[in-house]
Amino acid sequence: MTHDTPLSPRPLHHLADGRRRLMTAAQLRAHGVSAAETGRQCRPGGPWQQLLPNVVLLHAGPPTSEERLHAVLLYAARERTPAAVSGRPAPASVPRQPGGEQQPFAADPEAMITGLAALTLHGFSAAPPLPSLDVLDVLVPRLRRLRSTGCARVVRTAALPTAVRVTGLPVAPVARALADAVAGLTDPGVVHRLLTEAVRGGHCEPAAVVRELNRARLLGRPHVVDAVDSLVAEGRALAEEHLYRMVREHALPEPVWNVDLRLPGGPGLGGVDAFWPEQAVALELDTRGAHRRQEDDAARAEQARRREHLERLGITVVRLAPRKLRASLEHQAAVVRTALMAAEDREPAAYVVVLPR
Known part of the structure; x- marks a missing residue:
């Protein structure tokens, strides 16, 4: 028996039942689908498509924004199996889609959405809508052997922050997501609007943003320094308003x-x-x-x-x-x-x- 031999051959229609929209190659094997069969299903004009390496979309047509987010996380996540601990076979982990089953993402994930996509998920009006983003940034530990490909852009960090759950997805905290977004932006107006909304919208404190920008070595860029000056002034003005209210109320x-x-x-x-x-x-x-x-x-x-x-x-x-x-x-x-x-x-x-x- 080879690694690609189906464990329990079954008709493939049980996978594309409207609930399981994405699966990894390992999950497909656990459901009895060999690599060869997956390749046949993903041929041009076929019912499936390979959205990212080892990540298969179980329907034809363009993926939704939610499916792209899930695909990027599945691509970047390190698959954990109980077999690694107990020596027993591990049950397949199936991603939960709308109306679906369990989530594949651990409580302490090794991958999380960051950058502009994360800011959009956090509710930033100044961030672009998800369908307009050609790539989605995913934050992973520095030593992970991953490369950017397709709609997934890998961002590495020496210290992974604690993810925030947004619509069930692991997302980088606002300050970290801002720094990762600013790293790829050259438009001073966009940078200024994002930093201002972070403070004015109550998402995070100016000091937290400055720490992340400093850690990312972005404070040497003139347009970032100018935006930070406005950010600190904005934060101070809001703090003074709260102080006046405290005395009065x-x-x-x-x-x-x-x-x-x-x-x-x-x-x-x-x-x-x-x-x-x-x-x-x-x-x-x-x-x-x-x-x-x-x-x-x-x-x-x-x-x-x-x-x-x-x-x-x-x-x-x-x-x-x-x-x-x-x-x-x-x-x-x-x-x-x-x-x-x-x-x-x-x-x-x-x-x-x-x-x-």
């Missing part, structure tokens, strides 16, 4: 907004986003988005020195992350209120001059 005392602090006749202490003079409480939004890792480290060190200086002067510094403001204004308001109430039990702070920023 949760009845916090009105602070002075966006001010510089200075010692009388001495050096400046830096700017803060909000300051309550009577309680000596300063609030800062953590919206750092440095373009270079070394700049980010320098900014972090300088910020830590400034915060320590303020606290030595008796000023409490509260730092709020934009994502936490967006997730729960009530909780962040409680943090600020606690800092304001604790001022009653502290020694009076040093006198500082408050100037508009």
Whole structure:
């Protein structure tokens, strides 16, 4: 018996029953279809077609966008079988199509959709519709032996992120998908629209996008740097709106907004986003988005020195992350209120001059 000998020959119509639209060569063999028979079914004018290497579409005519997505994942996925662990024969894994059966994709997949197709699945209006994409990007571990072919473009990574499930498919997180999309874009307008929608639409924080762009070494491209500048500004503006809402909706005392602090006749202490003079409480939004890792480290060190200086002067510094403001204004308001109430039990702070920023 050869590897291609059918295990249990059966009529082929049981496969094309409207539920199983895609199968791998291994799955077909498990269903009793030899490689030779698969080749005959995939001849020009035949009822099947080979969409990608080892991935067969069990009907004639063009594939749907969903079928192309499933095909790319089947092509890139490492097939796991219980036989590898137990030594027993493994049941066939059949992909679930609309109204169909089980999914072939593991909970921790070794392949996921990324790039523009992932952004479309995440709901980006600035991303093109799936039928207009000639190729679909699929993210795999760096050491996988795969090549880009047909509608599948292989993107490699040293550290695979945790996939997000979108319509049952494993999809790269927004920040990673953005970086993979931007890597192949040269139109500044498209890059700007995608990055802006990522923040304005609440998909992810600017800092997460900048980290991924930096990791992909894309921050040396002028049109990407310009888009990132707008991205950081957009993120800060949204965070400030949430901050104003927090004070207003949760009845916090009105602070002075966006001010510089200075010692009388001495050096400046830096700017803060909000300051309550009577309680000596300063609030800062953590919206750092440095373009270079070394700049980010320098900014972090300088910020830590400034915060320590303020606290030595008796000023409490509260730092709020934009994502936490967006997730729960009530909780962040409680943090600020606690800092304001604790001022009653502290020694009076040093006198500082408050100037508009």
